Amino acid sequence: MEKEDRCAAYPHEFLMMNLSVFHLLVPLVALSSDYIKGILIASLSGSILTLLWIVKKARVTCCKASTERPLVKAHWQQAWKRSQFLLIGYAISASILLIGWFFASSQSDPNMFDILLAVFSWIAAIPLIFIIFGLFVLSTVSSARAKRGEFPKKSALALGSETD
Numbered sequence: 001m002e003k004e005d006r007c008a009a010y011p012h013e014f015l016m017m018n019l020s021v022f023h024l025l026v027p028l029v030a031l032s033s034d035y036i037k038g039i040l041i042a043s044l045s046g047s048i049l050t051l052l053w054i055v056k057k058a059r060v061t062c063c064k065a066s067t068e069r070p071l072v073k074a075h076w077q078q079a080w081k082r083s084q085f086l087l088i089g090y091a092i093s094a095s096i097l098l099i100g101w102f103f104a105s106s107q108s109d110p111n112m113f114d115i116l117l118a119v120f121s122w123i124a125a126i127p128l129i130f131i132i133f134g135l136f137v138l139s140t141v142s143s144a145r146a147k148r149g150e151f152p153k154k155s156a157l158a159l160g161s162e163t164d
Helices: 002-031 036-059 070-105 110-147 156-162
Strands: none
Touching (some): 036 070
8 A cells, every 4th residue: 555655646746846847947047048948948848748748647547556546546637637737827928928929029129129028028937936836835735645645635536435
């Protein structure tokens, strides 16, 4: 049972690794580099690949030894549900950037174009930052619950297993 509890914590730890590496560490490196665009695109690509891995695991299971274990599957599914908030954050930030680009493109002064894009870039980062820190907190709590062998709250699999 202890191995299953460890496997149930993997999805939350994997999500936290995604958040810490691709949303905190790599952008920090990008800001201190001359290759900001390239590094940020690589960071976004790595994050999306990580989210695709979580989707795949939410449909299968994490450990071959615990195939079709409800606890492990429920935690992968919860990690995917939380990852969707990150995708929503990307969409919100992209929308803000697009609005900023439209405002900036209407400017005749090239300096004003750059200023507006810079301002909207910072504004676009705010929703994503709040979502990332919220996901850190939620994933930490869920990882601790998984290590104790508890099902995620409001999980259909958890409700089915409690009635057995």
